[in-house]
Every structure is written in structure tokens, then in C-alpha cells.
Amino acid sequence: xxxxxxxxxxVAVVAALGAAVVAxxxxxxxxxxxxxxxDDVVAVALGADVDGAGFTVGRLRLPRASLGLVAGAAFGLAxxxxxxxxxxxxxxxxxxxxxxxxxxxxxxxxxxxxLSGASVAGLAVAAALVVAAAIYALSSRGxxxxxxxILIGIGVAAMLESLTTYVxxxxxxxxxxxxxxxxxxSLNGVGWEQVVPVAVALGILGPLLLAQAGPLSxxxxxxxxxxxxxxxxxxxxxxxxxxxxxLVAFATAAAGPIAFVAxxxxxxxxxxxxxxxxLLLPAALVGAVLVLGADFAGQNxxxxxxxxxxxxxxxxxxxxxxxxxxxxxxxxx
Amino acid sequence: MSxxxxxxxxGVRRSAWALALVGxxxxxxxxxxxxxxxxxxPGEVWGGLAGSTDGFGEAAVAxxxxxxxxxxxxxxxxxxxxxxxxxxxxxxxxDPGILGVNxxxxxxxxxxxxxxxLVSATSFVxxxxxxxxxxxxxxxxxxxxxxxxxxxxxxxxLKLALSGAAVSAALASFISAVVLxxxxxxxxxxxxxxxxxxxxxxxxxxAVAPFLAGGLxxxxxxxKALNSLALGDELAxxxxxxxxxxxxxxxxxxIVLAGAVTALTGPIGFVxxxxxxxxxxxxxxxxxxxxxxxxxxxxxLLTAADIVxxxxxxxxxxxxxxxxxLVGAPFFIYIVRRQxxxxx
Numbered sequence: 013x014x015x016x017x018x019x020x021x022x023v024a025v026v027a028a029l030g031a032a033v034v035a036x037x038x039x040x041x042x043x044x045x046x047x048x049x050x051d052d053v054v055a056v057a058l059g060a061d062v063d064g065a066g067f068t069v070g071r072l073r074l075p076r077a078s079l080g081l082v083a084g085a086a087f088g089l090a091x092x093x094x095x096x097x098x099x100x101x102x103x104x105x106x107x108x109x110x111x112x113x114x115x116x117x118x119x120x121x122x123x124x125x126x127l128s129g130a131s132v133a134g135l136a137v138a139a140a141l142v143v144a145a146a147i148y149a150l151s152s153r154g155x156x157x158x159x160x161x162i163l164i165g166i167g168v169a170a171m172l173e174s175l176t177t178y179v180x181x182x183x184x185x186x187x188x189x190x191x192x193x194x195x196x197x198s199l200n201g202v203g204w205e206q207v208v209p210v211a212v213a214l215g216i217l218g219p220l221l222l223a224q225a226g227p228l229s230x231x232x233x234x235x236x237x238x239x240x241x242x243x244x245x246x247x248x249x250x251x252x253x254x255x256x257x258x259l260v261a262f263a264t265a266a267a268g269p270i271a272f273v274a275x276x277x278x279x280x281x282x283x284x285x286x287x288x289x290x291l292l293l294p295a296a297l298v299g300a301v302l303v304l305g306a307d308f309a310g311q312n313x314x315x316x317x318x319x320x321x322x323x324x325x326x327x328x329x330x331x332x333x334x335x336x337x338x339x340x341x342x343x344x345x
Numbered sequence: 346m347s348x349x350x351x352x353x354x355x356g357v358r359r360s361a362w363a364l365a366l367v368g369x370x371x372x373x374x375x376x377x378x379x380x381x382x383x384x385x386x387p388g389e390v391w392g393g394l395a396g397s398t399d400g401f402g403e404a405a406v407a408x409x410x411x412x413x414x415x416x417x418x419x420x421x422x423x424x425x426x427x428x429x430x431x432x433x434x435x436x437x438x439x440d441p442g443i444l445g446v447n448x449x450x451x452x453x454x455x456x457x458x459x460x461x462x463l464v465s466a467t468s469f470v471x472x473x474x475x476x477x478x479x480x481x482x483x484x485x486x487x488x489x490x491x492x493x494x495x496x497x498x499x500x501x502x503l504k505l506a507l508s509g510a511a512v513s514a515a516l517a518s519f520i521s522a523v524v525l526x527x528x529x530x531x532x533x534x535x536x537x538x539x540x541x542x543x544x545x546x547x548x549x550x551x552a553v554a555p556f557l558a559g560g561l562x563x564x565x566x567x568x569k570a571l572n573s574l575a576l577g578d579e580l581a582x583x584x585x586x587x588x589x590x591x592x593x594x595x596x597x598x599x600i601v602l603a604g605a606v607t608a609l610t611g612p613i614g615f616v617x618x619x620x621x622x623x624x625x626x627x628x629x630x631x632x633x634x635x636x637x638x639x640x641x642x643x644x645x646l647l648t649a650a651d652i653v654x655x656x657x658x659x660x661x662x663x664x665x666x667x668x669x670x671l672v673g674a675p676f677f678i679y680i681v682r683r684q685x686x687x688x689x
Contacts (some may be wrong), residue, residue, distance in 0.1 A: 020359075102507065107510070150682065162680070163438075163503060163681040164678050164681050166506055166510055167672065167681065168678070169674070170670060170674045171674030171675070177539055178663060178664070178667045181539060181664070192521060196518065290461055313528070316522075316525055318521075319521075319525075322518045323518075325515060325518030329518070330515070332508075332511035333508060333511050336486060
């Protein structure tokens with residue numbers, strides 16, 4: 013690969029991903045049980061009142077696709093931030109139990125304390141931070157190592173998931189579709205009140221993370237190296253973790269822990285952009301593409317409508333398998 | 346329970362623990378029949394055992410007896426399955442839940458219910474065992490198979506746990522996908538899928554009993570082979586053990602146990618992980634003792650977990666599968682913390 017192409021490649025990839033996000037977003041607005049042409053959809057999105065399309069697109073599809081967009085971007089950003097910081101593709105917030113913590117807290121708040129809206133998101137953020145701190149503390153004995161942190165995270169996730177299952181089974185009316193949101197992630201029945209907190213969180217924390225791209229890539233070289241290069245290691249790492257956990261928690265409080273999106277986005281972005289580049293923006297776009305694409309498939313490709321998390325769960329697991337098998341060659345695990 | 350002196354002869358020590366476990370089991374069985382949403386008097390227990398269902402108490406007893414029996418059986422079978430899996434893979438994190446074996450059985454059963462009209466444990470025990478076997482092979486193969494070929498030693502605890510988690514996640518997605526399309530079976534599958542012993546009845550237990558007995562017998566017969574395997578494949582072969590055959594047979598026993606239990610109770614995790622480690626701490630790692638004592642300890646654990654689940658949230662119940670996960674996951678973390686990083 014020549015120098016020029018490796019310099020322009022990230023830009024081209026980001027542009028292509030951005031175009032894919034826009035296309036999938038519009039496709040999700042147009043296609044469904046009833047098809048609406050592009051100009052109707054755009055008119056509704058811009059606030060015009062179009063006969064027929066006004067309700068379906070404006071009230072149902074627009075919030076749904078918007079949540080898919082912002083939640084996917086949030087998961088993608090947070091995932092690649094964790095993976096880079098911990099220097100391990102497995103260390104994404106959905107594998108190590110941080111999404112599960114946010115989900116359990118959200119369910120607890122809704123079922124047992126009757127919370128809704130911003131208070132659910134707040135509780136999810138607090139719980140995700142506690143889980144992140146607990147995993148770090150539990151794995152730090154004798155030097156925090158990636159392997160131990162990941163295994164402990166898997167254990168924590170298992171415990172939290174069974175707690176979620178229990179709380180859901182105690183919910184007054186068991187609704188399988190609603191339960192799916194908290195177990196694997198779903199965009200069903202979403203309204204603007206769920207979209208806005210995630211969008212605001214992404215709007216604040218996203219640029220904050222993107223601004224740290226330089227220090228993050230230096231931290232990926234190792235803490236000593238980063239310190240030598242003038243990075244305030246402790247403060248930067250804390251800032252990055254807080255921002256990433258916040259993104260995961262807000263997205264989870266609205267859409268549930270959409271399976272494997274945080275885990276997949278970074279490596280896919282890495283494959284597209286190439287090594288030695290900041291993956292933050294590409295991973296955010298890949299996350300949005302994954303969620304919008306998976307929700308489109310789940311809604312339209314099968315006889316039964318499947319929540320987005322089931323589609324990403326089926327797609328994501330083989331990638332984890334591939335990662336394990338590849339590591340047998342490189343001896344990375 | 347008094348702890349036998351550490352200096353005692355190992356045989357004495359083991360016998361003492363065996364007795365202690367039998368005593369605990371008997372006590373828990375009585376408690377399990379007496380306690381629940383309604384606490385019944387000894388007289389009512391006796392009446393219920395004698396077959397009367399006239400009073401509320403006696404009716405409760407009549408429901409709790411099969412439930413207790415199922416908890417005992419399932420706990421014993423899962424624990425033995427865990428011992429064998431840990432022995433065969435020489436891996437401290439092996440467990441029917443973590444290896445995805447229970448999930449494999451669960452998916453097979455759910456597909457059987459949804460598409461082949463299976464209705465009871467009697468008819469889906471074969472399906473469950475087949476599903477368990479496929480999941481076990483897939484997970485173990487993923488963990489040990491690379492582009493370079495199959496390496497039996499390549500399956501480190503991390504890789505085994507991860508491939509189990511990945512396969513479980515995929516299987517769970519498939520289960521949800523099957524169930525979501527079928528509202529008619531959703532509630533039945535859901536209560537089964539959490540993992541519990543509440544719906545126990547003697548008819549389905551009797552249907553699955555031969556499988557449990559067979560799996561238990563194979564596992565116990567494999568005790569000596571598991572002791573040899575613990576020394577490493579080469580030493581085991583040097584001792585005259587046919588390593589591949591021993592591994593295959595022992596695995597078969599473990600899979601039959603896990604699959605048959607899952608057919609009855611739904612997936613219950615962590616019993617097979619926790620019990621072998623605790624029993625090893627008590628009596629050492631000789632499988633000839635480890636297997637039977639783990640069976641006892643597994644029965645103790647699951648019965649106790651079921652009682653706890655019935656008592657703490659009265660009048661509601663917490664399914665035993667949730668109690669074992671809440672107890673077992675911290676134990677999993679404890680084992681991970683204790684291991685040297687190199688061995689992970």
C-alpha cells in the first residue's frame with residue numbers, strides 16, 4: 013500500500029460509512045409493512061404533514077431509526093474505546109458485563125421502583141459505573157491483566173443477566189417483546205422520550221471522546237510510553253472510561269444491551285481503516301450501520317419480526333468464535 | 346458440621362465428609378418438604394407423605410416431595426457432570442453451563458416443542474442429550490481448533506469460557522427467535538428456560554431416570570481413567586490408559602447427565618462449576634472419592650438453593666437456576682482470581 017492511499021483511505025472509509033448510515037437510515041424510514049417513497053419520508057422528517065406517512069413514519073419509524081442511529085454510534089464508540097484502552101478486542105463493555113449492569117439497573121428501576129425516562133438513564137449510568145469499578149477492582153490484584161479482567165467480567169455478566177431474568181419474571185405482565193429489550197436489545201415501541209437522552213449523551217460525550225483520540229492512541233502503546241509522550245495517564249484514562257461507560261449506559265437504558273454491537277464495531281472499523289489510525293469515528297459509524305442494518309433485517313427479512321438484538325446476537329457470535337480460533341494461531345490468549 | 350481434623354488418615358477424613366454430607370442432605374430434604382410459601386407441621390408432613398391431600402399443608406407436602414427429589418437428582422447429576430468435564434478438559438472453569446452444554450440442550454428442546462410437537466420430558470430427553478452433545482463438541486472444538494489444526498492443550502480456561510459464552514449467546518438468540526414466532530408456546534418455554542425444579546412430577550423423572558443412572562454409572566466407572574488423565578495425556582498413555590477412548594467415554598457420561606437434567610429442569614448453571622472445587626478442597630482430587638462426594642454435595646447445594654429461593658421472596662419463589670447463578674458467579678470470579686495468570 014502506498015503512502016498516499018494509506019493517508020486517504022481513512023477519509024474514504026469514513027465517507028463511505030457515513031453514506032451507508034444515511035442510506036440505511038432512510039431505508040428504515042421508507043420500508044416496512046407499508047412502503048413510502050423517499051420524498052414523502054424526507055417531507056415528514058422535515059416536519060411537513062403528509063397524509064398517511066405522517067403517523068407511520070413520523071411517530072413510529074422516525075424515533076425507531078433515530079434511536080438505532082444514536083445507540084449504535086454510542087455502542088460503537090464506547091466499544092472501541094474500551095478495546096483500545098485495555099488493548100484487547102475481547103474487552104468490550106458488552107462482553108465484560110457493563111451493558112448487563114446498565115440493563116439490570118434499568119429493569120430494576122422500571123419494574124420495582126416505577127421509574128421512567130431520565131431517572132432510568134441515571135440509574136443505568138450509576139450502575140454501569142459501579143460495575144466497571146467492581147470489575148476493575150476485582151481483577152487488579154497482582155496487577156490488572158486483560159485476561160483476568162475479561163473472565164471476571166464474564167462472571168459478572170452471567171450474574172447480572174440472571175438477575176435481569178428474575179426481575180423480568182416478577183414484572184406484572186410478562187411481555188416477551190418487552191423482555192427482549194432488556195435481555196438482548198430491541199428498538200420496539202420506541203418514542204422520542206427514549207431517543208433524546210441518548211442523542212444528548214452522544215452529542216456531549218462523543219465529541220469529548222473524539223477529542224481524546226490522540227492520547228488514546230498513545231495509551232494503546234502502553235502506559236509508560238504514553239506517560240513518556242506527555243499524556244497525563246491517570247486523568248486521561250479516567251475521562252475516557254467515564255465517557256465510554258456513560259455512552260453504553262445511556263444507550264442501554266433506551267434500547268437494551270444490543271448484543272455484540274460494541275464488541276464488533278471496533279474490529280470491523282479496524283479492518284476497514286487499517287492499523288495505526290484512530291478508530292473512534294469509523295467505529296461509531298460501523299455501530300450505527302450494524303444496528304440500523306440488523307433492525308432492518310429483523311423487521312423485514314423474516315416471517316416473524318425479530319428484535320435487533322437477536323439479529324446482532326446471531327451475527328456477532330461467529331465473529332467471537334473466529335477471534336478465538338485466530339488466537340490459537342497467534343497465541344494471543 | 347464439625348470439620349474432621351486435618352491430620353486424620355485420608356480415608357477417615359473422606360468417610361467423615363461423606364457422612365456429614367449425607368446428614369446434611371437428609372436434614373435439607375426434610376426442610377425442603379416442610380418450608381415454602383407455607384410452613385407445614387410435622388404431622389402434616391407425615392400426612393402428606395402417607396398420601397393424604399386433604400389439608401392445605403398436606404397438599405403442599407405432596408407437591409414438595411417430587412420437587413425435593415428432583416432437586417436432589419439434578420444437583421447430583423450436574424455436579425458429577427462438572428467433575429467429569431473439569432477432569433476431561435483439565436480445565437478449572439469447565440461446567441455444563443459455562444461450556445454451553447445446557448444451552449445446547451435447551452435450544453434442542455425448544456425447537457422440539459415448537460416444531461415437532463414434543464410436550465414432556467419423556468419425549469424430549471433424547472433431543473436434549475443430542476443438543477447437549479453437539480454444543481459440547483462445538484464449544485470444545487472452537488476452543489482447541491485453530492488454522493494449525495486440533496490442539497488438545499490449546500483450550501485454555503479463557504478460550505473455553507469465551508467460546509462457551511459465544512456459543513451460549515448465539516444459542517440464546519436462536520431460542521428467542523424460535524419462541525418469538527410462537528406465542529402459543531412462549532409462556533411454557535419461558536418458565537422452563539429459567540431453570541427450576543418447581544414443576545417436578547414423578548412420571549417425567551421416571552422417564553429420565555435411566556439416562557441419569559446410565560450417565561452416573563459411566564462417570565463413576567471413568568474415575569480411575571480421570572485420575573490418569575489428570576497426570577497429562579502422555580503419562581496417562583504410559584500408565585496403559587487409552588486416552589482418546591477414556592476421554593470420549595467420560596465425556597459421554599457428562600453430556601448424558603447434563604442433557605437429561607436440562608430436559609427436566611431447564612438450564613441450571615454453576616452447580617457443576619462450584620461443587621467439584623469445594624469437594625476437592627475438602628477431600629483432595631482422587632476421582633474415586635471426588636465423584637460420589639460431589640454427587641452428594643451437588644444434591645445438598647441444589648436442594649439448599651431451592652429452599653432459599655422459596656423462602657427469601659415469600660410468597661413468591663425465585664427459580665433455583667437464578668439462585669445458583671447468584672451464588673455461583675461470585676465463586677467463578679473467586680476461582681479466576683486465585684488462578685495464576687499464566688494458567689488462564
